[in-house]
Amino acid sequence: MWPPPFQSFFVxxxxxxxxxxLREDAPSFFGTFLxxxxxxxxxxxxxxxxxxxxxxxxxxxxxxxTQIQKRLFPWQLVGAIVMSVSGLILFYAQxxxxxxxxxxWVKMLVAMPLALANLLVFHFTTYRSVGAWDTDASPPFGAxxxxxxSIVLWITVLSFGRxxxxxxxxxxxxxx
Amino acid sequence: xxxxxxxxWMEGLAVYRSSIYLGPGxxxxxxxSMCTFMxxxxxxxxxxxxxxxxxxPVKQVARxxxxxxxxxxIGLTLTGVPxxxxxATMQYASQVFWFKMYVLAFAVIFxxxxxxxxxxxxxxxxxxxxxxxxxxxxxxxxxxxxxGGRLIMYL
Numbered sequence: 014m015w016p017p018p019f020q021s022f023f024v025x026x027x028x029x030x031x032x033x034x035l036r037e038d039a040p041s042f043f044g045t046f047l048x049x050x051x052x053x054x055x056x057x058x059x060x061x062x063x064x065x066x067x068x069x070x071x072x073x074x075x076x077x078x079t080q081i082q083k084r085l086f087p088w089q090l091v092g093a094i095v096m097s098v099s100g101l102i103l104f105y106a107q108x109x110x111x112x113x114x115x116x117x118w119v120k121m122l123v124a125m126p127l128a129l130a131n132l133l134v135f136h137f138t139t140y141r142s143v144g145a146w147d148t149d150a151s152p153p154f155g156a157x158x159x160x161x162x163s164i165v166l167w168i169t170v171l172s173f174g175r176x177x178x179x180x181x182x183x184x185x186x187x188x189x
Numbered sequence: 190x191x192x193x194x195x196x197x198w199m200e201g202l203a204v205y206r207s208s209i210y211l212g213p214g215x216x217x218x219x220x221x222s223m224c225t226f227m228x229x230x231x232x233x234x235x236x237x238x239x240x241x242x243x244x245x246p247v248k249q250v251a252r253x254x255x256x257x258x259x260x261x262x263i264g265l266t267l268t269g270v271p272x273x274x275x276x277a278t279m280q281y282a283s284q285v286f287w288f289k290m291y292v293l294a295f296a297v298i299f300x301x302x303x304x305x306x307x308x309x310x311x312x313x314x315x316x317x318x319x320x321x322x323x324x325x326x327x328x329x330x331x332x333x334x335x336x337g338g339r340l341i342m343y344l
Contacts, residue, residue, distance in 0.1 A: 044343030048336045055335060059228025066257070073232075073253045076245055084242050088235060171224070172217050179213060 015115065016184055023112035026105065035106035042106065049099040057092025058167055060085045068160030070151040077147045078156070082140075115182030120173035128166035135159035193281060200277040212275060219268040223335060226261025229254040230300075230331060233308055237324035239317070247320065251308035262297075285344045289337030296330040 026032060035042045066072035067081045104111055111117045139155030146152050152160075205211045235241030236250045273280055280286040307315050307323045 041343075044340050047343075048339045051339050052332055052335055055224060055227035055332070056231060058224040059226075059231055061228075062225055063228040063232055063254075063257070072257060073250075075249060075253065076242060080242060080244055084240075084244075085232075088231070088241065168221055171220055175217055175220060176213065 017112060017115075017118055020109075020112055020186070023108040026108040029105070032105055032108070035102075043103075046099050046103050046106075050096060050103065053092045053095035053099065054171065055092075057089055057096055058171065060089045060092065061167060062164060064089075065160040065163045068152055068156045068163075070149075070157065074150045078152060079143055079147050109186050111177070113184035113186055114177045116173045116176040120170055120177070124166060124169045124173055128163065128170055131159060131162045131166055135163075193278075196277040196281040199274040202274060204271045205275045212272075215268045215271055219265060219272060222261050222264025222268060224261075225257055226265060227331065227335070229257035229261060230327065233258075233304075234324040234327050237308065237320040239321070246312050247308055248311065251305075258300075280341065283341050283344075285337050285341045289334055289341070292330055292333045292337065296327070296334055299330060300327060 027036075063072065064081050064085055067074070067076065067078060073081060135155070139153065139159060142153075146156070151157075205215075232241060232254045233247070233251045236243065236245070236247050242250050304323050304327050307320055
């Protein structure tokens with residue numbers, strides 16, 4: 014498991030057109046794209062948290078759950094798209110760096126899939142009966158569970174992403 | 190009068206000396222607070238722009254978002270101050286840091302005066318154009334603060 018597998022694939026990505034240019038010859042690239050990543054995270058995670066707090070029964074109680082879900086969803090989606098695209102481009106520019114980052118692997122292969130699975134499970138189980146509890150100030154246990162799991166898992170995704178910037182759990186490979 | 194001695198004094202306190210995990214930990218709480226703050230802020234600003242929770246009056250959205258806006262801001266302040274103290278002389282020398290602080294001062298004042306008054310007013314008392322303008326100023330100012338924070342390391 015560690016050192017991580019597929020090193021040759023990450024090295025190959027680093028040789029694709031533009032990757033080396035972004036990494037070495039575009040001085041404002043990292044600042045610009047990390048900023049885009051953070052600002053779109055504010056939009057996405059901020060509105061996801063607001064929805065989760067409604068599911069927990071602690072915020073926006075005079076708004077129905079379906080209203081919160083439907084009205085915030087387009088903006089959460091905009092945030093998610095910009096975040097994913099900026100993240101992909103950041104990865105494309107320095108794949109070998111991320112290959113050697115333990116926190117990156119756990120973020121992408123554990124934390125993010127779990128956060129998305131929680132969202133899907135909730136959508137296809139508890140949320141199906143939303144008509145029965147849409148306006149309740151205190152939604153049923155399944156909804157509260159999905160809300161707290163969402164908050165915890167997305168904070169984990171954010172944290173692992175941020176921790177990539179430090180030297181911990183890192184293999185440094187020099188690839189030109 | 191230069192603030193440099195004050196910044197040197199802050200850095201001299203070495204607030205992070207007790208643990209190497211303190212700096213990153215404080216940073217993570219700062220980011221989570223930022224997301225909470227931005228979520229509460231955008232709920233209201235989007236509503237002022239005529240999207241988001243359009244079934245509710247602006248006033249009501251603003252009232253229910255308020256505790257989370259304040260909680261986020263408190264978290265941001267409690268974590269932002271030690272983060273500044275730990276690297277004060279580097280921050281002092283950074284133009285982006287000062288840009289962030291000036292925009293932050295404007296954004297805080299704007300949010301708790303003009304924006305607060307507009308968001309708390311009854312439907313129809315404030316022209317929709319003014320509401321939209323206030324929302325845009327709020328979004329741009331706070332996003333500039335967030336961008337500034339991220340860019341201190343890069344510019």
